[in-house]
Amino acid sequence: MITLDNIHKSFGDNHVLRGVDLHVARGTSMVIIGGSGTGKSIAIKTILGLVTPEKGTITVDGQDVSQTGDRDAFLARFGMLFQGAALFDSLPVWQNVAFRLLRGSLARPKAEAHEIAIEKLRRVGLTPDVADRLPAELSGGMQKRVGLARAIAAEPEIIFFDEPTTGLDPIMAGVINDLIREIVTEMGATTMTITHDMTSVRTIADNVAMLHGGKIRWTGPVADIDAATDPYVDQFIHGRAEGPIETVR
Amino acid sequence: MSWIAALGRATLGLLAAIGRVAMFFGSAVTHLLRPPFYPRELALALLNIGWLSLPVVGLTAIFTGGALALQIYAGGARFNAEAVVPQIVAIGMVRELGPVLVGLMIAARVTSSIAAEIATMKVTEQIDALVTLSTHPMKYLTVPRVLAATLVVPLLVAVGDVIGIFGGYAVATGTLGFNAAAYIQNTVDFLQTRDITSSLVKGAVFGCIAALMGCYFGMNSGRGAQGVGRATKGSVEAAAVLILAANFVLTGVFFSV
Numbered sequence: 001m002i003t004l005d006n007i008h009k010s011f012g013d014n015h016v017l018r019g020v021d022l023h024v025a026r027g028t029s030m031v032i033i034g035g036s037g038t039g040k041s042i043a044i045k046t047i048l049g050l051v052t053p054e055k056g057t058i059t060v061d062g063q064d065v066s067q068t069g070d071r072d073a074f075l076a077r078f079g080m081l082f083q084g085a086a087l088f089d090s091l092p093v094w095q096n097v098a099f100r101l102l103r104g105s106l107a108r109p110k111a112e113a114h115e116i117a118i119e120k121l122r123r124v125g126l127t128p129d130v131a132d133r134l135p136a137e138l139s140g141g142m143q144k145r146v147g148l149a150r151a152i153a154a155e156p157e158i159i160f161f162d163e164p165t166t167g168l169d170p171i172m173a174g175v176i177n178d179l180i181r182e183i184v185t186e187m188g189a190t191t192m193t194i195t196h197d198m199t200s201v202r203t204i205a206d207n208v209a210m211l212h213g214g215k216i217r218w219t220g221p222v223a224d225i226d227a228a229t230d231p232y233v234d235q236f237i238h239g240r241a242e243g244p245i246e247t248v249r
Numbered sequence: 250m251s252w253i254a255a256l257g258r259a260t261l262g263l264l265a266a267i268g269r270v271a272m273f274f275g276s277a278v279t280h281l282l283r284p285p286f287y288p289r290e291l292a293l294a295l296l297n298i299g300w301l302s303l304p305v306v307g308l309t310a311i312f313t314g315g316a317l318a319l320q321i322y323a324g325g326a327r328f329n330a331e332a333v334v335p336q337i338v339a340i341g342m343v344r345e346l347g348p349v350l351v352g353l354m355i356a357a358r359v360t361s362s363i364a365a366e367i368a369t370m371k372v373t374e375q376i377d378a379l380v381t382l383s384t385h386p387m388k389y390l391t392v393p394r395v396l397a398a399t400l401v402v403p404l405l406v407a408v409g410d411v412i413g414i415f416g417g418y419a420v421a422t423g424t425l426g427f428n429a430a431a432y433i434q435n436t437v438d439f440l441q442t443r444d445i446t447s448s449l450v451k452g453a454v455f456g457c458i459a460a461l462m463g464c465y466f467g468m469n470s471g472r473g474a475q476g477v478g479r480a481t482k483g484s485v486e487a488a489a490v491l492i493l494a495a496n497f498v499l500t501g502v503f504f505s506v
Contacts, residue, residue: 075380103384
């Protein structure tokens, strides 16, 4: 469904992506792992057009994403949970969740959008009294849940999760991981998740890809990751300081 | 000749910056003309830039008008001060001080606020989130603010002009012992339609510059708190300088013949 073919991206002298090749099949959950600054978020952002690659092709259902005529319709297929939730400070929680349902091609009447927002908030374990609060009044975990509710509000076919558990305590991280897995399964969506957290990998992933040195070093089913012979994968999943991945101490 | 190279680089940098701002403005104009439109965002911007700026505009204008009356009286007491003070207060406020001071107060209050808000949205990925939610940031953030400022700052200038003239009137009649009816008559007799037109046109241009600079610097902010700080500082500096430059050009256009 989603294919990245030889994607390159640089920022000045920093060559972040040096030929990324990746395929994500429809209805599967792909998790991309890798160290900080290896370009995992950039890879996802190239698919959405938030970052333009210098070289390579990205296709979704065979269609080149750089040639999408109706951008609104193209983006309506996606939902995304950002690392810091990226909720709009000036809008109450329910309007954040229903943002896409209040404007654009998916616009619904306000009452209906409000109802859907409340339902999605319930789905992520938040009570309706949260709906009229501002994002700044919520804890980090609650903000992530609201971000998750916003990502699924319009029932997209493809959902991206950027570091969904970063900054959360282990219990809340577990709750978010379980929620993502449940939602992905019940919606049948195709998902890509970026994380360093191996607990998230084992909970969320069908398939795993490891990004290092601007390329995909290893990809395969999550069940195979512990048996992977690649020394980079081995070092990463076991969190060892010694190995081919350079660490600064 | 390293200084020539440095001068060349600086000139090219300045031209590139002017080009980027011009393209940003052009993009805002094209988005203004194409749907979807965001009336709620426009209404909020009108409220924030217009209504909520009234106190600071009013206070600035009344003190300036009062001080102007005192200055002109001090200098004009040797001749016909009773006629000169209202005339110069009126012309000074309406032609120059009203639009320029309102423009600069808007740059301080609104440009900084827009730049800080949009820059913060950028560093916290809210701008990226807007895009993923099929909402163009230029349409949703820039167009309502620039349009609102262009529409509402002329009204603020008009209010500032009136309050400034009133400040001069209050000082002249309350402290300097001028005749109230004569003061008003002298003010009305001396002002021309061209003075008022220039004041309102300047207000529209200054409002557009103030909001545009806030949006431009916010959208192009660097990372982190330092990036937000730089964007805010840069936006106010650019808006203030451009407002003063535009004032010079517009004064030339309206009054050089």
